[in-house]
Amino acid sequence: EAFNTAVAGAKALNAFIVETPEHALAAADAADAARAAGEAPKPLAGVPIGMKDLFATKGVQTTAASHILEGFTPTYESTVSQKLWDAGAGMLGKLNLDQFAMGSSNETSFFGNVISPWRRKDGGNAALTPGGSSGGSASAIAARLCPAATGTDTGGSIRQPAAFVGISGIKPTYGRCSRWGTVAFASSLDQAGPMARDVTDCAIMLEAMSGFDPKDATSLDLPVPAWEAGLSPDMTGKRIGIPKEYRVDGMPAEIEALWQQGIEWMRDAGAEIVEVSLPHTKYALPAYYIVAPAEASSNLARYDGVRFGQRELPEGANLQDMYAATRAAGFGDEVKRRILIGTYVLSAGFYDAYYTQAQKVRTLIAQDFEKAWAVCDLLLTPTAPSAAFALGEKQADPLAMYLNDVFTVPASLAGLPAMSVPGGLDGAGLPLGLQVIGRPLDEQGVLNAGLAIE
Numbered sequence: 001e002a003f004n005t006a007v008a009g010a011k012a013l014n015a016f017i018v019e020t021p022e023h024a025l026a027a028a029d030a031a032d033a034a035r036a037a038g039e040a041p042k043p044l045a046g047v048p049i050g051m052k053d054l055f056a057t058k059g060v061q062t063t064a065a066s067h068i069l070e071g072f073t074p075t076y077e078s079t080v081s082q083k084l085w086d087a088g089a090g091m092l093g094k095l096n097l098d099q100f101a102m103g104s105s106n107e108t109s110f111f112g113n114v115i116s117p118w119r120r121k122d123g124g125n126a127a128l129t130p131g132g133s134s135g136g137s138a139s140a141i142a143a144r145l146c147p148a149a150t151g152t153d154t155g156g157s158i159r160q161p162a163a164f165v166g167i168s169g170i171k172p173t174y175g176r177c178s179r180w181g182t183v184a185f186a187s188s189l190d191q192a193g194p195m196a197r198d199v200t201d202c203a204i205m206l207e208a209m210s211g212f213d214p215k216d217a218t219s220l221d222l223p224v225p226a227w228e229a230g231l232s233p234d235m236t237g238k239r240i241g242i243p244k245e246y247r248v249d250g251m252p253a254e255i256e257a258l259w260q261q262g263i264e265w266m267r268d269a270g271a272e273i274v275e276v277s278l279p280h281t282k283y284a285l286p287a288y289y290i291v292a293p294a295e296a297s298s299n300l301a302r303y304d305g306v307r308f309g310q311r312e313l314p315e316g317a318n319l320q321d322m323y324a325a326t327r328a329a330g331f332g333d334e335v336k337r338r339i340l341i342g343t344y345v346l347s348a349g350f351y352d353a354y355y356t357q358a359q360k361v362r363t364l365i366a367q368d369f370e371k372a373w374a375v376c377d378l379l380l381t382p383t384a385p386s387a388a389f390a391l392g393e394k395q396a397d398p399l400a401m402y403l404n405d406v407f408t409v410p411a412s413l414a415g416l417p418a419m420s421v422p423g424g425l426d427g428a429g430l431p432l433g434l435q436v437i438g439r440p441l442d443e444q445g446v447l448n449a450g451l452a453i454e
């Protein structure tokens, strides 16, 4: 009875879209066989992980949490998931997410929202969002359904959900993890990365997931560093920058206090604290919400009812009618909103006013970071401007939802490695995250600072 109650509780989180226990068991059997044969264990031998349902998995339905891809079963494996299987891991199932990774609360999924295993200690039993878009990954790890999972981060989708449920997650430098076989949202921003209980597990996962892939034109042709072996919480000689523009209006006092606590932990670990300025920070969110939808509107053109998944073919329909009917029925409201914004900002009359302007702002934001690296080695900020909010709280107001990404999008626009680690609990007993941002390719520095906080 207790077992059935636990299973029902786990299922109520709605973290998985499909379960694949046979895949995880096969990996466990392979690990046992290798051990019996006296072989050295692989880094993730037999570890049962969760796979965000944005990664194509051969023979296993891959939906991006959209109706338009329901029933789509890839005949190929994404590079990132293949690398994890090569490292010995097995898959427990495909994890729920915001539809096409568009969202910050997991409420845009066609398969229903995920809920967080956390509850406010003062607020009755109201269900909370696990954040998004990697909400299934976050909830499953926080509820101890799996020790680690993949995530993807276009504007914060690894870091913000990690912060909301009290786990760790790292978005590496753009290009570290191959995008091949990952459903595209905004190609110049999309990066895969791990989410796990702690920094060490993130390092182990990231090592397995990273590496050059000739099938992705933006993949970095660089060796994968031994991040796990290089872990050290000693911050002696490191300068930690505190960007003053992240002290935004209306930031809750508890987030401010958490940030101060993080600064103290860095000092205790031997770091020197320096105030820095990233003057274009306030333009990051508007630039992101132009660039990301623009790229999405182009990427999502492939879902036309011909090549993938669902097709709507009304009586007497011609080809155009079929496209329109398929998209009308297949895409959710938030996806349609992004496609409309994207096609608008890319249209001939508005391109210069919006898209070109946003690209210029993106360059200015990257330059802000470059200037900061002259005076500091890493940056420390809160991950999100709030703790997890209640389901439905921001759903009717897209702008309020977008504002939750204020601290995560700048590093995405600049392609920098960034991590969220748990910093403590707020007055309601909910987890809050601290974000560490590093120079390009300095995942080691980011992980080490995360370890110092942890």
Ligand code: GLN
Pocket: 101, 102, 103, 104, 132, 133, 152, 153, 154, 155, 156, 157, 158, 185, 292, 405
């Ligand atoms: N919340 C952001 C958005 O909706 C980021 C999503 C992501 O990183 N995939 O675009």
